[in-house]
Amino acid sequence: MRTWIVLLLWACAQQSVNAVALSRGPVRRKTKEIEGRQDKELLRRSKRGWMWKQFFVQEEYTGTENLYIGKLHSDMDKGDGTVMYVLTGEGAGTIFVIDANSGDLHATRSLDREEKPFYALRVQAVNKKTGLPLDPETEFIVKLHDINDNEPKFDKEVYTASVPERSHIGTYVTQVTAQDADDEMFGYNAKLAYSISQGHPYFSVEPNTGIIRTALGPSDMDREQREHYQVVIEAKDMAGQKGGLTGSTTVNISLTDVNDNPPRFTQSIYQFSVPELTKVGTSVGRIRAVDADVGRNAEMDYTVVGGDGLDVFDISTDKNTQEGILSLKKPLDYEKKKSYTLQIQVQNTHPDPRFLSLDAKDMTTVRVSVEDVDEPPQFEKISYILEVKEDAAVGTVIGSVSAVDPDILHSPVKYSIDRHTDVDRIFGVYAGNGSIFLQRPLDREELTWHNISMFATEFRHLDNPEQTSRVPVYIRVLDVNDNPPMLTSFHEFFVCENAKAGQKIQTISAVDPDDPVGGHHFLFFLAPESSVRANFSVRDNGDNTAGIFTRRTGYGRMHKSTHLVSVVISDGQFPMQSSTGTLTIRVCTCNRDGNMEMCNAEALTSSAGLSTGALVAILLCILILLLIVVLFAALKRQKKKEPLIISKEDVRDNVVSYNDEGGGEEDTQAFDIGALRHPEVMEESKLRRDILPSESLYPPPPLRRTKAPSRENADVRDFINQRVQENEGNPTAPPYDSLATYAYEGNGSVAESLSSLGSMSSEGDQDYNYLSEWGPRFRKLADMYRGEDSDWDS
Numbered sequence: 001m002r003t004w005i006v007l008l009l010w011a012c013a014q015q016s017v018n019a020v021a022l023s024r025g026p027v028r029r030k031t032k033e034i035e036g037r038q039d040k041e042l043l044r045r046s047k048r049g050w051m052w053k054q055f056f057v058q059e060e061y062t063g064t065e066n067l068y069i070g071k072l073h074s075d076m077d078k079g080d081g082t083v084m085y086v087l088t089g090e091g092a093g094t095i096f097v098i099d100a101n102s103g104d105l106h107a108t109r110s111l112d113r114e115e116k117p118f119y120a121l122r123v124q125a126v127n128k129k130t131g132l133p134l135d136p137e138t139e140f141i142v143k144l145h146d147i148n149d150n151e152p153k154f155d156k157e158v159y160t161a162s163v164p165e166r167s168h169i170g171t172y173v174t175q176v177t178a179q180d181a182d183d184e185m186f187g188y189n190a191k192l193a194y195s196i197s198q199g200h201p202y203f204s205v206e207p208n209t210g211i212i213r214t215a216l217g218p219s220d221m222d223r224e225q226r227e228h229y230q231v232v233i234e235a236k237d238m239a240g241q242k243g244g245l246t247g248s249t250t251v252n253i254s255l256t257d258v259n260d261n262p263p264r265f266t267q268s269i270y271q272f273s274v275p276e277l278t279k280v281g282t283s284v285g286r287i288r289a290v291d292a293d294v295g296r297n298a299e300m301d302y303t304v305v306g307g308d309g310l311d312v313f314d315i316s317t318d319k320n321t322q323e324g325i326l327s328l329k330k331p332l333d334y335e336k337k338k339s340y341t342l343q344i345q346v347q348n349t350h351p352d353p354r355f356l357s358l359d360a361k362d363m364t365t366v367r368v369s370v371e372d373v374d375e376p377p378q379f380e381k382i383s384y385i386l387e388v389k390e391d392a393a394v395g396t397v398i399g400s401v402s403a404v405d406p407d408i409l410h411s412p413v414k415y416s417i418d419r420h421t422d423v424d425r426i427f428g429v430y431a432g433n434g435s436i437f438l439q440r441p442l443d444r445e446e447l448t449w450h451n452i453s454m455f456a457t458e459f460r461h462l463d464n465p466e467q468t469s470r471v472p473v474y475i476r477v478l479d480v481n482d483n484p485p486m487l488t489s490f491h492e493f494f495v496c497e498n499a500k501a502g503q504k505i506q507t508i509s510a511v512d513p514d515d516p517v518g519g520h521h522f523l524f525f526l527a528p529e530s531s532v533r534a535n536f537s538v539r540d541n542g543d544n545t546a547g548i549f550t551r552r553t554g555y556g557r558m559h560k561s562t563h564l565v566s567v568v569i570s571d572g573q574f575p576m577q578s579s580t581g582t583l584t585i586r587v588c589t590c591n592r593d594g595n596m597e598m599c600n601a602e603a604l605t606s607s608a609g610l611s612t613g614a615l616v617a618i619l620l621c622i623l624i625l626l627l628i629v630v631l632f633a634a635l636k637r638q639k640k641k642e643p644l645i646i647s648k649e650d651v652r653d654n655v656v657s658y659n660d661e662g663g664g665e666e667d668t669q670a671f672d673i674g675a676l677r678h679p680e681v682m683e684e685s686k687l688r689r690d691i692l693p694s695e696s697l698y699p700p701p702p703l704r705r706t707k708a709p710s711r712e713n714a715d716v717r718d719f720i721n722q723r724v725q726e727n728e729g730n731p732t733a734p735p736y737d738s739l740a741t742y743a744y745e746g747n748g749s750v751a752e753s754l755s756s757l758g759s760m761s762s763e764g765d766q767d768y769n770y771l772s773e774w775g776p777r778f779r780k781l782a783d784m785y786r787g788e789d790s791d792w793d794s
Contacts (some may be wrong), residue, residue, distance in 0.1 A: 054141040055105065059113040060149055069096070069142060072103035074125040076134040084128040089121035089139070096121060096142065105142075113144040114181045146183035151245035152192050152235040154178045159251040163214060164258055165223035173203065173212040178235035178247055193240030199231030203253065207240070212251060223255040224292045259297035259352040263289040265364040270344075272326065273369040276334040284313065284368060287324040289346045298322060299349040306343030309368065313342060326366065334372040335406060342366040377403040377413045377456040379471040384454075386436065386473060390444040391480045398427075400435040403456035403469055411458040418453040418470070427452060427475070442477050445513040450475040484577035485510040485522050485569045491583050493548070494599060495563075496590035497555050505536070505548045505585065510569045512577075520544055520571065527566035527580050536565050536585065548583065557587040557599075 055070045077083040087098040087105070096119065098105050103123075124137040154176060161174035182189035194210045196203065204215040212231065214221060231251040238244030265287070272285035291298040302315045302324035314329040324344065347361040379401060386399035405411045415434040417427060427450070428439045434454070452473050461467035493506045510522050524546030526538050535555070539547045548565070555563075563585045570578035588599035771782035 066106035148189040150181040152178040152247035154249035165255040166218035191239040261292040309340035481573040484579040485512040487581040
């Protein structure tokens, strides 16, 4: 059926193309008018005699021959064969061809509108003989007619969407969209209609928009019953009519959770037991409630709402497991209460008002049993504060601590002091009653507070540190007026020679390490020894300071350069404490403004703030620094001295290797051992050791009597002699003490055999006197050979 529809549409398009080509043919009337005017206006350009706008051709042509599109014709073509049509533009010569003589336009292959919907071409009529254009070039368009050859395609192969559970009918879920590549302006080829093929009866889709909505009510869309749905949506072109093409996609829809389920306890009664010594904050047990919801909607809160342990226990929620953690809020005491009953309530942390009901909360009962434990003694207080005066005598009891055994037995308790907190052992304690007493004198000015720790242990558990209690004891040392006030400032001042009576010289003050309750109230006055014929006076300012004033006018520096003034300072407390301080006042020359200009050496030194001892210390430091510098320079100079031997060619530090092979025991001219022992004993008369010594220096040794060589070995002898001469005359030959191999020595050799057996058979005696001339070592060797010869003779 589809094939017949395509053929019918193609036939209709052919007829419409031909009709358009005939209706848009050349306008002959205008052409004749132009030809009539050619005689009058030869230079005027004539209008073209043809005009085309567009041709139409069916896409996806499946024929075997070229597809005929239309005919192009010019008024200049008289049918005499002188006009030729030339085609240019998009696809000219490849996709589109024109009959140069007739102007028939054909398509050479099948075209796809979705690939290119139209082509712009140009045609021109030219003279076939001259090639000159007869008409201006004309442009026209070949447009492709669409056929329904593309199925709809969705933007995604798989969509993912979600919608809250218990949504009402028609709730928006998501929207799917499909595209059709066919021409939407030509019929219904691209007109799409959406439908649902899988997902009934839970969801529906709008045919025109592709919007998916819920199709069932809240009671049917429950996530706890079913959470995931797979919906298949189809898109069909031709407006959903028969013969249209279809595309499909899958939509995975999930129901999101809402808080529509309350939490419920898994048990109606929970039972726990806890030792009475359990620390506050320790977990006693866990209770559990379940909620069918998930995530935030499953979060829950636990609360203790009733029972006899409201103030003893507390409950919190574990954020990871949503369990209720029952913990201890106050210490337990088995002797006072042995069990507790609690009422626990649970509810959602984030309830949804749409689903609240009377059963949104759940209750359970928790019973807690307290286990008896052997407890350590308990002090009556968590800490103790004691006071004692600093002048208290050794052995004075300053206070006591008390602890009892909370168990039913009420065992007696022993007290002790943690000596890590009382290293100096200032305090002691009576083990039986906990009374604390002094073991050493106290001094508030040295340490005001003493912090110690007391232990209490049952006598039956002295070896068990876990049965020991500890309590801090803070002991404050109270002040006693046992220290006199003392002057605080410098005791040396100066007075001008021209000072007037009643002139203030200096203000003095005092300090007292004691700490009276009402504060310090110092009194200043002259000592009795300074009151007689006094040159200066002391005035108490009433604020724990006093001023030193002159009592006469003019002081002679040459007459008396230094005045000593004794001042008594009293604290006014009970018992009263006082001290005497001596002020040194030096007489100096001053200018008109009262500034010191000249004093004696002692005054200048004191005014500069440096005493004689300080100057001596400075001089010693300078001297030590100078000594250090001198020593450093001497060490550095000593390090710069070069060693006695720094040359790399020092004969004592280097071994020279010549890589020459020695000549054996009989080689007496190779090296001089004496020269190696003392390098400076080299004599100019010494011969070179790397060449053969001349015969004139040493007398030749007597030749042994040898057998006459046989003639048959003459050729071998000549060969060896030739090699010997070549070796001796070769400047590149190795030294004379090197081994030279001549292959074959021959029977007639002068050297004969080196065997001792052959030597014994030689004729005549040997003369070894020449060995004596080679040195003392060879002289001994000559004596040995001569001795052997004498033995043989005998």
